[in-house]
Amino acid sequence: MDFGFSEREEMLRKAVREFAESEIPPKMEKMEETGEFPVELMKPMAQVGIPGIITPPEYGGVGMGYVARNIVLEELGRVCAAFPMSLQVHHMACAALMDFGTEEQKKKYLPPLAKGETFGTVGVTDPAGGSDVIGMKCTAELKGDKYVINGRKCFITNSHLSDSWIIVAKTGDGPKGLSAFIIDKDTPGAKMGRKENKFGLRGANTGEWAFDNCEVPKENMLGAEGQGLAVGLKTISETGRTGMAATALGILQAVYEEAAKFANERVLYGKPIASLQAIQLLVAEIYTQLDICRLLNYRVNWMKDNDMRCDTETSMAKYYTCNAAVEAAKKAIEVHGSYGIMREYAVQRLFRDAMVTVPAGGTAEIAKVGIARAALAPFKKK
Amino acid sequence: MKRIIVCVKPVPDPKEWDKVSMDPETKTLKREGIPSVINPLDKHALEAALALRDLHGGEVVLLSMAPPFAQATLREGLAMGADRAVLVSDRVFAGSDSLGTAEILAAGCRWINDFDLVLCGNSSIDGSTAQVCSQLGEMLSLPNVMHVTGLELSDEGKLSITQKIESGFVQLSARSPIVLSVRKELNKPRYIAFTGILAAESKEIVTLSNDELCVSSECIGLGGSPTKMAGLELRTFERKKEKLEGTAEDIVTALVEKIYQCGVLEC
Amino acid sequence: MEMAGNKNRDVWVFAEQRHGEFHDVSCELIGKARELADSIGSKVVAVLFGHDLDGIANTLVKHGADVVFVADSPLLAEYRLLPYTHVFEQMVTEHNPDIILMGATAMGVELAPRLAARLRTGLSAHCIDLKLNDDGNLLQVVPGWGGGVVATIACPDHRPQMSTVMPGAMKALPEMDRDGAIEKITVELPDTDMGPEFVKVERIVATEQPLEKADIVIAGGWGVGSEEDWSLLEELARLLGGAVGSTRPPVDEGWATENQMIGQSGKTVRPTLYIGIGISGVMHHVVGMDQSKLIITINSDKNADIFEVSDVIVAEDFRKIVPKLIEEIKARKIQ
Numbered sequence A: 001m002d003f004g005f006s007e008r009e010e011m012l013r014k015a016v017r018e019f020a021e022s023e024i025p026p027k028m029e030k031m032e033e034t035g036e037f038p039v040e041l042m043k044p045m046a047q048v049g050i051p052g053i054i055t056p057p058e059y060g061g062v063g064m065g066y067v068a069r070n071i072v073l074e075e076l077g078r079v080c081a082a083f084p085m086s087l088q089v090h091h092m093a094c095a096a097l098m099d100f101g102t103e104e105q106k107k108k109y110l111p112p113l114a115k116g117e118t119f120g121t122v123g124v125t126d127p128a129g130g131s132d133v134i135g136m137k138c139t140a141e142l143k144g145d146k147y148v149i150n151g152r153k154c155f156i157t158n159s160h161l162s163d164s165w166i167i168v169a170k171t172g173d174g175p176k177g178l179s180a181f182i183i184d185k186d187t188p189g190a191k192m193g194r195k196e197n198k199f200g201l202r203g204a205n206t207g208e209w210a211f212d213n214c215e216v217p218k219e220n221m222l223g224a225e226g227q228g229l230a231v232g233l234k235t236i237s238e239t240g241r242t243g244m245a246a247t248a249l250g251i252l253q254a255v256y257e258e259a260a261k262f263a264n265e266r267v268l269y270g271k272p273i274a275s276l277q278a279i280q281l282l283v284a285e286i287y288t289q290l291d292i293c294r295l296l297n298y299r300v301n302w303m304k305d306n307d308m309r310c311d312t313e314t315s316m317a318k319y320y321t322c323n324a325a326v327e328a329a330k331k332a333i334e335v336h337g338s339y340g341i342m343r344e345y346a347v348q349r350l351f352r353d354a355m356v357t358v359p360a361g362g363t364a365e366i367a368k369v370g371i372a373r374a375a376l377a378p379f380k381k382k
Numbered sequence B: 001m002k003r004i005i006v007c008v009k010p011v012p013d014p015k016e017w018d019k020v021s022m023d024p025e026t027k028t029l030k031r032e033g034i035p036s037v038i039n040p041l042d043k044h045a046l047e048a049a050l051a052l053r054d055l056h057g058g059e060v061v062l063l064s065m066a067p068p069f070a071q072a073t074l075r076e077g078l079a080m081g082a083d084r085a086v087l088v089s090d091r092v093f094a095g096s097d098s099l100g101t102a103e104i105l106a107a108g109c110r111w112i113n114d115f116d117l118v119l120c121g122n123s124s125i126d127g128s129t130a131q132v133c134s135q136l137g138e139m140l141s142l143p144n145v146m147h148v149t150g151l152e153l154s155d156e157g158k159l160s161i162t163q164k165i166e167s168g169f170v171q172l173s174a175r176s177p178i179v180l181s182v183r184k185e186l187n188k189p190r191y192i193a194f195t196g197i198l199a200a201e202s203k204e205i206v207t208l209s210n211d212e213l214c215v216s217s218e219c220i221g222l223g224g225s226p227t228k229m230a231g232l233e234l235r236t237f238e239r240k241k242e243k244l245e246g247t248a249e250d251i252v253t254a255l256v257e258k259i260y261q262c263g264v265l266e267c
Numbered sequence C: 001m002e003m004a005g006n007k008n009r010d011v012w013v014f015a016e017q018r019h020g021e022f023h024d025v026s027c028e029l030i031g032k033a034r035e036l037a038d039s040i041g042s043k044v045v046a047v048l049f050g051h052d053l054d055g056i057a058n059t060l061v062k063h064g065a066d067v068v069f070v071a072d073s074p075l076l077a078e079y080r081l082l083p084y085t086h087v088f089e090q091m092v093t094e095h096n097p098d099i100i101l102m103g104a105t106a107m108g109v110e111l112a113p114r115l116a117a118r119l120r121t122g123l124s125a126h127c128i129d130l131k132l133n134d135d136g137n138l139l140q141v142v143p144g145w146g147g148g149v150v151a152t153i154a155c156p157d158h159r160p161q162m163s164t165v166m167p168g169a170m171k172a173l174p175e176m177d178r179d180g181a182i183e184k185i186t187v188e189l190p191d192t193d194m195g196p197e198f199v200k201v202e203r204i205v206a207t208e209q210p211l212e213k214a215d216i217v218i219a220g221g222w223g224v225g226s227e228e229d230w231s232l233l234e235e236l237a238r239l240l241g242g243a244v245g246s247t248r249p250p251v252d253e254g255w256a257t258e259n260q261m262i263g264q265s266g267k268t269v270r271p272t273l274y275i276g277i278g279i280s281g282v283m284h285h286v287v288g289m290d291q292s293k294l295i296i297t298i299n300s301d302k303n304a305d306i307f308e309v310s311d312v313i314v315a316e317d318f319r320k321i322v323p324k325l326i327e328e329i330k331a332r333k334i335q
Helices: A007-023 A025-034 A039-048 A067-079 A084-101 A102-114 A228-265 A278-304 A309-339 A347-357 A364-379 B014-020 B040-056 B071-082 B098-112 B133-140 B194-200 B248-260 C024-040 C055-062 C081-095 C105-119 C227-240 C249-251 C305-309 C318-334
Strands: A119-123 A140-145 A146-157 A160-171 A178-184 A192-194 A206-217 B003-007 B010-012 B035-038 B057-067 B085-087 B117-121 B142-155 B157-165 B168-175 B180-182 B205-208 B226-234 C011-014 C045-048 C067-072 C098-101 C122-128 C129-132 C138-144 C149-154 C161-165 C181-184 C197-203 C216-220 C243-244 C273-277 C294-298 C311-313
Touching: A007 A025, A007 A039, A007 A067, A007 B071, A007 B194, A039 C011, A067 A228, A067 A278, A067 B040, A084 A102, A084 A119, A084 A178, A084 A228, A119 A146, A119 A228, A140 A160, A140 B117, A146 A160, A146 A178, A160 B085, A160 C122, A178 A206, A192 B248, A206 C227, A228 A309, A278 A309, A309 A347, A309 A364, A309 B057, A347 B194, A364 C138, B003 B040, B003 B098, B003 C105, B035 B040, B035 B071, B040 B071, B040 B117, B040 B142, B040 B180, B057 B098, B057 C098, B057 C249, B071 B194, B071 B205, B085 B098, B085 C129, B098 B133, B098 C105, B098 C216, B117 B133, B133 B180, B133 C105, B133 C273, B142 B168, B142 C197, B157 B194, B157 C105, B205 C011, C011 C024, C011 C105, C024 C045, C024 C055, C024 C098, C024 C129, C024 C161, C045 C081, C045 C216, C081 C105, C081 C273, C098 C105, C105 C161, C105 C181, C122 C138, C129 C273, C138 C161, C227 C273, C227 C318, C243 C249, C294 C305, C294 C318, C311 C318
Parallel strands: A119 A160, B003 B057, B003 B117, B057 B085, B085 B205, B117 B180, B142 B180, C011 C045, C011 C098, C045 C067, C067 C181, C098 C161, C122 C161, C216 C243, C216 C273, C273 C294, C294 C311
Antiparallel strands: A140 A146, A146 A206, A160 A178, A192 A206, B010 B035, B142 B157, B157 B168, B168 C197, B226 C149, C129 C138, C138 C149
16 A cells, blocks of 8 residues: 655645745735636646646647645645636636546547636525435427526535536436536527525635526436436546545645644743643644544545446545535634634634535535445344 | 646655654664655645646756665656756765865756756755855856746746745846745645656656766865865754642742843833 | 055945936945045056046045046946946956945945956955955954844955945045045057946936935834825925935835835835834834934734834834924924
8 A cells, every 4th residue: 555645745735835825815805805716727737737626638638637636725724715616616617527528528528627717516406305316397398409407506615617518407307307417508498597696715706596497408417317316426436536535635734834833933931832732632632533544535536547336435435525614714714813714814714614515516425325325234044 | 838847855864854863873873774856845846847747848957966776766856747857977076065066066056957947946955055056157157046936937038036035025027047045935836747757758868977068076076176075963952840749839939030130121 | 356465455445426417325435435445555547437427536536535547438428337347347457455345335236246256256246344454354244143242254266256245334424625536538449348238217206305315214114004094194204304214014015116115125224213103113114214313113913023222212002202292393393
């Protein structure tokens, strides 16, 4: 077992860190205020290779795999979590196309995504069913050679930034009654709805779509009819959860750095508070959780890179890292004392960002139900 | 443009600067554990070379005089886009002052051969003398220009150079080959792209010792350096450090007294 | 050049000028050269290159030079590295000076190393002090590592001993009524490539009093906090007849210009009065101002490093102090 990073991976981390530390901080104040993503950074990120990191080179990407992607998202998250949040959903669109797209669809949609010409997005959540995917009410009815879409999608990341939307809609009943579609934003009947006002991950665009007799050609179905659940679940499980876990991991890294820095700077009783055992215990807990989550994250991405089935592991990584980030952020605020609740200090933003990652992309409870299934299965009596 | 050489120096990461300390006994600086990066101004020089290559073609070769660990730093330069790297490394080079360094780099340039341009940063952030550009030019018997803030190559092969001086900017017109050192105003260095990282893995880093360069021992190392270190001290200060306390009014009254007392104003 | 029983102990100063105007460092170096030469009983020789220099050579004598070598030629009207190096080399080979001092200016930093390499001698950069030791060797004091250490460099076995010196580090002597010899040098350049052609020079117009000349400097740092509060410093400076200086962060923020930056990578100032406001006191800045005569600093951080190099310390928010200070000074001026 080799737990080290390769030279290539170290270089990758250094390159992303340098980019993130230079380009992102000047944008952050406005992001907090307006909740808008600085789209002008998409091209520079594309020049570096960030949006195309998992896309194969023949479609304009870099094709470096999921461990590499985790490094990229973690480093971006360390500076500003809204970035990996937006990008990991972008990668979900790429992954869905890579896994289920026809050659024509891949050739048409993957290159602009890799080049950062547009944001990718995947809309599964429906007002009638988030955790209950099959309960969605958004329908797609075949009429001639077109599918007519009716319904709404909500809590969609990059909803207002994307040129082509991947959605899952009902074409029939039951688990085989869902199908996935690629919808170009200007299609008549497709509309961008409200933009959400989140208390954390400010700058990641979250919003709604509405479909009113929106006609979509048959060629725009992604995967086969009835394959929609598989498209949705595979993309969410393998690319979505890992992306959210990476986002939370980046936040955790930032939390640790803020706590350790403050503990060494703040002087009370004539010494830095880092010399007080009470503070040391808090920092030790943060540090340990950071290491646990890092191992959890990189292991599951290694599994994905090695084509191993990893749904349980992605669920564990997602729910655990997001919750650990919240716990650690809370402790970091306590290390800061009253400074921790002031906007001038980063820890309050890290706490809010971490909290938003907990329900987004799948609740912990849903995750645990899935994990329990895997945990209990080997001991089930026939 | 056929070939551009960019001289790069690995230096301790300026972000970790405050971790550098001086050993009071040996009077040497302790820099262990501090990662090395390409000297910031050298990155601007490399960007200039890459930009010229993007427009006019040719090859960009990195040249560095450094201990063997510099391979990792050179790999970064290759990831930025340089085509290959030459590292000149030998115990006998240690202790060379700027004259010795220029001799060695000149030998490196000659080994690389057939170049149109040598670019470097105006100065390095550690031990910065800013002397290498002019001395390298002299060793290569080539003209050199420092403080470059603008650089363009015309189709006829003419270089338009902008040089910053105290009172403004000088425009010069030159032909290659020439040695130039650059200021940071020249450009914004490109970020390393992931494709660059992958490509860098198969790019060549050649390591040369003095066996290949054959620089005369009289010119290099501590022995070959006309300048010698005669002492090294941490700076100390002795100032009165008189604290003014009290209400704002008290403090202001005391300040005004001090200002008038020092004789710089006319009452 | 290796030393070979060099009898000439003269101290040479490159008197930098452009378009008839001397760089201040030229007379500063003559002042220092005078001190060095007097201590060993040798001469101060100023070296002046350019064209149409008749009017200005004598200024160098008045400021302390015993001899001025004037290389006056249309070929040297604009500074160019290779022609200047060529002529300088010839003069050095003929006269064998012991020491050559040049300013660590844009010109000096380019010319000195080229000349030193051509002469195969040692050169120290950005000196802040020069001393002669008992063996007659020049001890060249240079700051290193952002100013945290001070190194002493010597060039025991090679001549001339060369240094570039920080402008502002030495003091020029006041103009005196004295005599000196002005010798004209014939200028001939070889047929070989003399480097880039001069096309033109564009001046940036500086409207304020140059920082280095100011007797009073009001400097601000990151702690000033805003462009609005920065104007308090400007008002104080105006009132006292001083110049405004800055550390790096206000320049980055746009409250001050690069020309106003004081420190290792900026200007060295030695005013009679330096008032530092909202400055933490990192080494890079301190090396540029710690030779000021009276240093007053105001910073709300009781532990600011700048207090270590201050004569008068005010550990308060400058917003509580400076407006009142301005009022008080205005009141006194009216009286």
